[in-house]
Amino acid sequence: MIKNYVPAEHKTEIHFDLVFYYDDDGGYAFPCDAAGNVFPLEYECARKNLEYCIAHPEEFAVYNEVQKWTSHYTEPAHGTCICGEEVSLWDQYYGACECPKCGRWYNLFGQELVAPEYWETDPSEEEYW
Ligand SMILES: [Zn+2]
Known part of the structure; x- marks a missing residue:
């Protein structure tokens, strides 16, 4: 958080x-x-x-x-990252944004997320061959 x-x-x-x-x-x-x-x-x-x-x-x-x-x-939500950086919480990528200093990801409510590359992909978008 x-x-x-x-x-x-x-x-x-x-x-x-x-x-x-x-x-x-x-x-x-x-x-x-x-x-x-x-x-x-x-x-x-x-x-x-x-x-x-x-x-x-x-x-x-x-x-x-x-x-x-x-x-x-509208002034976006903001807060202080664990690393000490002041982070503006805006919709950078699917409702999440990255701390520019340490690369942690947050949603717009300031909850820490795993980085988007670890997000589960929608199975319907997966290709089978
Ligand atoms: Zn940070």
Whole structure:
């Protein structure tokens, strides 16, 4: 059994963009907080784009508005292998996964398994000749 087992968790992430959209598709979006304060922009061209947008309200159908985005994702179950390695439990091979360090196999509930090469094969898949 894996140690410190943490079950898979569904997470919701919310983020905001300050958006400037043209009439047709397209425009600019800058990551910001809920109040519309743009986060420091890493790239010079992004800063120039923002300056341009702010300076040209007449060009945009949607100008300087905060848009809220919600994204959902699942963080896989994880735990600490007997060897000490932190292992993410995901469906790597038929609902099992291998510790990248020591090669032990676990199912998604953190129970240790024998390696897939020792799994019994389905008799109907065996060939007879
Ligand atoms: Zn391990």
